[in-house]
Structures are given as C-alpha cells and as structure tokens.
Amino acid sequence: MEMIHLEAPGELTMSVGDAMFSQRAIRRFKRDQTISDAHIKIILDAASKAPNGGNMQPARYLVVRDRESIKTFGALYHEAWWAKRWDDYGWTSKEQIPSGSVYEMPAQLADEMCNAPLIILAFTIVQGGGMSVIPGLQNMMLAARSLGIGSVYTTLHAKVMDRVYGMFDVPADMEFHACVPLGYPRGNFGPTRRYPSAQTTYWDKWDNSPPWARE
C-alpha cells in the first residue's frame, strides 16, 4: 500500500468548537434518509488522519450498508447488549432497567440497531491497537457531526463475536474495537452535560485545582 496526502474536504466547514461542543450520542435515526457514499468516504478519510502509533495505521473499517446484513447484525447486537446487562446487573428485560437510568436509551438502540441506516465496525490488524483506532473513531464521529450525521460509539460482547466475525468473513486475528451506527438524527444534537474541567483537572500535583477553579 502506498501512502498519500489528502487535502481537507470542502464539506467539513463546521468549526472545531461547534462540532465538539454539540457532539452527542445519537441513537435514533431517520429511516428514510441514507448516507451518500461521498459522505462515507469523507468520514473515513477523516478517520485516517488521526494520530496512530508510529504511523503504522493498523485500523480497518467495515462499512455495513446491506439491509439484510444490518437486520441479522442487529439481532446479534441486541443479544450482545443484553448479555452485558446480564453480566453486570442480572437484567433480562427492559422492565428491570431503573427509570431515568443511563441504560434506557441504549436499550432502545439495542432494539433499533436492526434498522440503522449504516453501521461501521472498527478493527485493528494488531492486538492492543486501541490507541491507533479510537482517535480515528473520534475524527469519524466529529466529521459525521459536521455533516449533520449522528452516531454513537458502542461495543459488543464475547458471546456474539464468533458469529459477527463469521457473517462478515472477518479474519480471526483482527481485533474488534467498536460498532458505530450512523444516520441522520430524529431529534437534535446537543447539548450535553459534563463535569466542569476545573474538577477533573489537576495542576502540577494530584488534587491541586487549576487556576480557573478559583474564578
């Protein structure tokens, strides 16, 4: 493979500030609006530009657009999502999820993954490659955001992994990192709520507050 230089695509005009500060997990997608191949390319080109260890670029992306594959994968995602809830909390149905819990929307996504307009699965050709693919996934989601496309970073569960690899012919030595559904949002982007950086940042020593904590 030969490396190339790419100019910034003219479509990614949103400011860094607006993209980052209005990014949020989008789990509900319009079903009648597909993402163009041109936009998928922009999103993946953006991913390729992220930092990665020694510029070895071990990340590989599997774009799933085929409706039948998404339906089959959606069922595996649903099984994986509930397997994780069983492991962590012993839950087996939505009625057991406490009202107001952070799991309510993800449970909805587990039901709806089978209808996602587009799913991108992220792998690396090396083990322990997280540092060389997760920055690219963030580029991908920010580029999508700037195109008005929503996404959310999700994972799978060991229980379904062989079947997922099998259905897409993924070689066994690939390391799986993330499952990112994408689509035009039903509803709005942002705002998100976060802890103030004054409380998650230390200054020269652990537990020393930064200057802006005293403003």
Next chain:
Amino acid sequence: MEMIHLEAPGELTMSVGDAMFSQRAIRRFKRDQTISDAHIKIILDAASKAPNGGNMQPARYLVVRDRESIKTFGALYHEAWWAKRWDDYGWTSKEQIPSGSVYEMPAQLADEMCNAPLIILAFTIVQGGGMSVIPGLQNMMLAARSLGIGSVYTTLHAKVMDRVYGMFDVPADMEFHACVPLGYPRGNFGPTRRYPSAQTTYWDKWDNSPPWARE
C-alpha cells in the same frame, strides 16, 4: 460533582476539516512561548465534551507546568522511552536506530521532553477506561491544533510508573493512559501521509472494496 452545559468557546474557529487534515505529531516546541491558562482551559473543556461510556466521565488530567517537575519527569520519560526500545529491539543508543526509521523523531523527543512547555498526563479513575479517555485526548489535540498549539500522543513504560505516580502523588488506583507534551511548534503543521481509505475500508464483507476504490 455537578454537571454543567458549556457553549463552544469562540476561539475554536478553525474548521473541522482543516484541523483534522493538518493535525500531525509535533515533537519540537518553541521554548520561549508558554501556553496561557485560558488556552489550557479551552483544551481541557474540549476534552470533556468527547464521548465516554455511559457519561460516567472517568477521565482525569494532570497538567504539569512547573519547570522543575518537567525536568524531573523528562528524565523519567527518557528512561521509559529507551526501556521500550530495549524491550522491542535491544537498542540502547541513538546510533542503533536505523536511518529514516519512525523512531528518529521520537528519540529526539525523549531527549527534549525535559524542556516541553507543558505536559498533560491522562488517567481514568477506572481500569480499562481507554474508550472513555482517548476520544477526549483527540478532542484535546484537535482543539490545540486549532489554537496553533502542537502536541503528540505518547506513552510511558512500567519501569518508571511508580516514580511518576510518586512524584505527582497520583493515587495507585488511577489508570495511566497517555503523556501529551504541548507547545507552539518549531516548524510546521502537516501534511501527513496516510494509506488511502479505499484500502483500509471494506464494504459489507471483509476484503470487499468500497465504491471509491474503483473511481
């Protein structure tokens, strides 16, 4: 801790496209130009806005500005960098690094970390928290880029970890993720070279090329 909503800072005006496509590892910094506290806050606010698992926000950042601490840490970084080269290749000095190797510039950084204008160390309060801090680190580096500040994602080595934790009073149960030096670059941003996304992306099945591979 109470969560807040933050508007995008007016300073982050660079387009997403320009920031991502001109981001590159910056390892040589101007020594006479420090980064303002206001810019450090913007960078860390940007980090806080990244996706993280269940919005639990386990990431914690240690900003190191004290010159004596950077000097001491720089010596530990140098030791860690060479410990890793010894593990991987048996190298003990620069003369053993092949000319043109991807390790030439990082070896230079190992020498110069002691002079970095600013270092941010990233941790999580949970183990296995990479997915909840690495997207934030990418936001941090893109926000820095858009302010004209260079940075590079680096790691440490088990050999020095106790001493690093000790010198900054980092609690033993924190998980270390990255060491990011930041500063105004000596030299230019970009361009970077990458494999074409046509060759790192598959379409519905592994090894199926995307449509733009045939353009």
